Amino acid sequence: MSTILSDELLSGLMAVGQLDVLVGLPTLNHSDSVGPVVRAAHVAFNRELARERTALLNMDGGSTDGTPDIVRDASIVDRETLLASQSLRTRHRISAPYHGVPGKAAALRAVFAAADLLQARAVVVLDPEIASVTPESVAALARPALAGDADFVSPAYARHPLDGPLVTQVVRPLFRAAYGLALAEPLSGEFGCSGRFAARCLEQPTWESEDLRLAIDLWISGMATGDGLRVAEAAVGPRRLTARPRPAVAALVPQVLDALFTCLRLQEAGWAPGSRAIAVARSAAPPPPPDPPANVDAAGYATLFREGLSALGGMLERVLRPATLEALRAGAAADRPHVPDDLWAAVMLELAAAHRHATISRDHLVRAAVPLYLGRVASFAAELAGLEPRDADERLEALCLHFERSRGDLVALWTAPLR
Amino acid sequence: MSDALWYKDAIFYELHVKAYSDANGDGIGDFPGLVTRLDHLKDLGVDCIWLLPMYPSPLRDDGYDIADYCAIHPQYGTLDDFRSFLKAARDQGLRVITELVLNHTSDQHPWFEEARSSPDNPKRDYYVWSDSDDRYRGVRIIFRDTEMSNWAWDPVSKAYYWHRFFSHQPDLNYDNPAVREEIWQVMRFWLELGVDGFRVDAVPYLVEREGTSCENLPETHEVVRELRRRMDAEFPGRMLLAEANMWPQDVRPYFGDGDGFHMAFHFPLMPRIFMALRLEDRKPLVEIVERTPEIPASCQWGLFLRNHDELTLEMVTDAERDYMYEEYARDPVARINLGICRRLAPLLDGDRRRIELMNALLLSLPGSPVLYYGDEIGMGDNVYLGDRNGVRTPMQWTGGWNSGFSVADPERLYQPLISNPVYGYQAVNVENQRRQQNSLFSWTKRLIQVRRSTRVLGRGTIEFLKPANHRVLVYVRSLDSEKILVVNNLSGTAQAVELDLHDFAGAIPIEMFGGSLFPRIRERPYVVTLGPYDFFWFKLRWL
Numbered sequence: 032m033s034t035i036l037s038d039e040l041l042s043g044l045m046a047v048g049q050l051d052v053l054v055g056l057p058t059l060n061h062s063d064s065v066g067p068v069v070r071a072a073h074v075a076f077n078r079e080l081a082r083e084r085t086a087l088l089n090m091d092g093g094s095t096d097g098t099p100d101i102v103r104d105a106s107i108v109d110r111e112t113l114l115a116s117q118s119l120r121t122r123h124r125i126s127a128p129y130h131g132v133p134g135k136a137a138a139l140r141a142v143f144a145a146a147d148l149l150q151a152r153a154v155v156v157l158d159p160e161i162a163s164v165t166p167e168s169v170a171a172l173a174r175p176a177l178a179g180d181a182d183f184v185s186p187a188y189a190r191h192p193l194d195g196p197l198v199t200q201v202v203r204p205l206f207r208a209a210y211g212l213a214l215a216e217p218l219s220g221e222f223g224c225s226g227r228f229a230a231r232c233l234e235q236p237t238w239e240s241e242d243l244r245l246a247i248d249l250w251i252s253g254m255a256t257g258d259g260l261r262v263a264e265a266a267v268g269p270r271r272l273t274a275r276p277r278p279a280v281a282a283l284v285p286q287v288l289d290a291l292f293t294c295l296r297l298q299e300a301g302w303a304p305g306s307r308a309i310a311v312a313r314s315a316a317p318p319p320p321p322d323p324p325a326n327v328d329a330a331g332y333a334t335l336f337r338e339g340l341s342a343l344g345g346m347l348e349r350v351l352r353p354a355t356l357e358a359l360r361a362g363a364a365a366d367r368p369h370v371p372d373d374l375w376a377a378v379m380l381e382l383a384a385a386h387r388h389a390t391i392s393r394d395h396l397v398r399a400a401v402p403l404y405l406g407r408v409a410s411f412a413a414e415l416a417g418l419e420p421r422d423a424d425e426r427l428e429a430l431c432l433h434f435e436r437s438r439g440d441l442v443a444l445w446t447a448p449l450r
Numbered sequence: 451m452s453d454a455l456w457y458k459d460a461i462f463y464e465l466h467v468k469a470y471s472d473a474n475g476d477g478i479g480d481f482p483g484l485v486t487r488l489d490h491l492k493d494l495g496v497d498c499i500w501l502l503p504m505y506p507s508p509l510r511d512d513g514y515d516i517a518d519y520c521a522i523h524p525q526y527g528t529l530d531d532f533r534s535f536l537k538a539a540r541d542q543g544l545r546v547i548t549e550l551v552l553n554h555t556s557d558q559h560p561w562f563e564e565a566r567s568s569p570d571n572p573k574r575d576y577y578v579w580s581d582s583d584d585r586y587r588g589v590r591i592i593f594r595d596t597e598m599s600n601w602a603w604d605p606v607s608k609a610y611y612w613h614r615f616f617s618h619q620p621d622l623n624y625d626n627p628a629v630r631e632e633i634w635q636v637m638r639f640w641l642e643l644g645v646d647g648f649r650v651d652a653v654p655y656l657v658e659r660e661g662t663s664c665e666n667l668p669e670t671h672e673v674v675r676e677l678r679r680r681m682d683a684e685f686p687g688r689m690l691l692a693e694a695n696m697w698p699q700d701v702r703p704y705f706g707d708g709d710g711f712h713m714a715f716h717f718p719l720m721p722r723i724f725m726a727l728r729l730e731d732r733k734p735l736v737e738i739v740e741r742t743p744e745i746p747a748s749c750q751w752g753l754f755l756r757n758h759d760e761l762t763l764e765m766v767t768d769a770e771r772d773y774m775y776e777e778y779a780r781d782p783v784a785r786i787n788l789g790i791c792r793r794l795a796p797l798l799d800g801d802r803r804r805i806e807l808m809n810a811l812l813l814s815l816p817g818s819p820v821l822y823y824g825d826e827i828g829m830g831d832n833v834y835l836g837d838r839n840g841v842r843t844p845m846q847w848t849g850g851w852n853s854g855f856s857v858a859d860p861e862r863l864y865q866p867l868i869s870n871p872v873y874g875y876q877a878v879n880v881e882n883q884r885r886q887q888n889s890l891f892s893w894t895k896r897l898i899q900v901r902r903s904t905r906v907l908g909r910g911t912i913e914f915l916k917p918a919n920h921r922v923l924v925y926v927r928s929l930d931s932e933k934i935l936v937v938n939n940l941s942g943t944a945q946a947v948e949l950d951l952h953d954f955a956g957a958i959p960i961e962m963f964g965g966s967l968f969p970r971i972r973e974r975p976y977v978v979t980l981g982p983y984d985f986f987w988f989k990l991r992w993l
Binding site: 034035042044048049144 | 967969
């Protein structure tokens, strides 16, 4: 019989015993970035969660760059911090490979299994690519679950409204329309949860699905809409990624869309039958947004939008309603691309449904969506130019509300193919 | 617990109102007093209170001689007090079942007074009469210490009446439909008030037939089925628990096809748990469980270690009884009828490890456990009080005046408190034990919490493993895919045992009290070491 936990890991867990907070850290060749993350967790254990029984569990997917060694050896280098964070307890740090197909899903499954076995009250999953993690943010993700106030704790980063358009224009509004859950970061790789939530995730049959590998982060957020679960958002400061090469937008957009649409498909039994607004407890007021990101190349995006729309017209005719495609073409013909909220919502809903029904090759579909996304981003950036961050935030919220109101259309398209 | 099968997961707590708490200072416990102690039961974690008889009665058999089925004994309060108690219990999430003595009434019950007044009285046929005492010859006498015959002469009506228990407790005549109707109306009365069911006393003896043992007759089962039918129709979700001190195969028909009793006590198991412990050998316990027939899925065994009666030795062989007397009642004064009248703690020499093991067995064997009041703190007894009064002394709440049971003068208490240096209320009381994390009370509370964390122990099947070491009792409880492995060391010395767990290869055993992980089970023998009277409950997880 295949097992989720290796014997090596199990023997490490036996030494840990029952605990309060388990921090999970999935890695794969993260030697360049994992050290500070481990140190932040370590300081959090000693300073922020000094009385709790804690352990760090690094599930490694077979790194060849010495990541597990760095996890094991990372120590507090700052003398002042070291003195201020003397540990009352033995602090456990386990690094082990996980069983199964490499990928974050298998790593998280092992983290949840370990949490369930150790009867952890709270679980925090960290992302080795987020360099901005701090001891305080680790504790902020753990505390609502520790206090019994929340089962799922999503991070709320201090981000400028123009930062992360793939999240603000695509993931956040569509996730909210489908699940009724107003999370700022449904796609986040870091989160906190209760032991109950970990056990609930663990018992899902979906782990065996190949599709889950694509959609694991969103799938976790979607699980938070389960019956009787309470959701919170914790303010965790600005978000800064490690300095490593990232996929270009042309590669990233199809990946995220594929993940989002696949997640909707995996959890359709949960969200499609009925709608409900899920309350989110926010632990603190959102932090002020930092400086705006580098300007969007609006002119370049506009060109790609027009060219893509023209080149892919035949394909898009098969997935979008004629009126939607017509409106897009009209928007592309303007001096500056114009893709208003209602049109954008229609585009996203129709793409999601086409993905669900595999109207065309799913791979072709998500690639064909790239120019449409660029057009929307260019249009939105132009709209936001000159707005104060607070007003821009309100604009983002208005977009989400627009999507929410389109939920009926989403469900109708989802359950019956367009043509 | 809104589940109709709530009794399968429930932990019952048996108490006598008179012994629990006295609110009006007359030296006798009462319902207003009981209300003030419900927080203790809630804290302990039990689900259902089983009340011993609280009806008007001359109290010649501690209330099992009922003189009015539809009222409360004035010593214990009023019907309004009972209603207030039921509401308070409900508010605490506690269920309540009451004692129902079906087989007989007191000879002071108006039915009997009318019946004996004249052979022509309409109530005459409520009881079993005879002109001679030679009917039903050969039927055993239950209270052999006090009764010479099952017939008693009534000088008023110049005839014999039938009684299986004391002669002042004439048996009702269940061949008479009017009696069955009266008893149903009694049940209806209490069910309408809101009780969750009845513990039905002395069930096997309801009907008599010539040439039989007058026990467990088909006609008796029909009476039960009729009452059940009527209860289900009007009060679904309520429960009937049978007292039938019989072998399991004789008790089995009382469950019917799920249309008789919901629960029945497993009497032969109890002495064998004690025997296995003293013998340091699992054999008696394994044998009796394996000889226990299957019961319908909706039914449940009631398990107990001690109760308000003697540790009954009716359902053991002569050799077994001699052994039990020798080991547990060397002082003959503790022997009563066919049993031993002691509480749990004194029976086990106050040995905390053995008390814990016995309770762990009680809560892990198949059935719903019934705790006897006071045993959660290890109360002692007083065998010199006669009959079974020695195990019915006042509950010990504090080390203060009358142990916090009553403000009356100590001489006025219905019975003296236990006051010896070992088990006396100054040493053994709820107040002290609630303060101490390591007290028997705190430990019992934890045991109950762990039991309640899973439905497997209430509803699952049992399969014994039989390792070579006979001092270690091992079984696996299963419900669907959930499995719990229970390993008990019945001996007073440390033991190692090799378990063949290949059927569970790949599973990780998780010790349920502390959550500690044990090494993964493989095809090879699994070694467990246990200290004296140690036990482990392992949840098996495949991860």
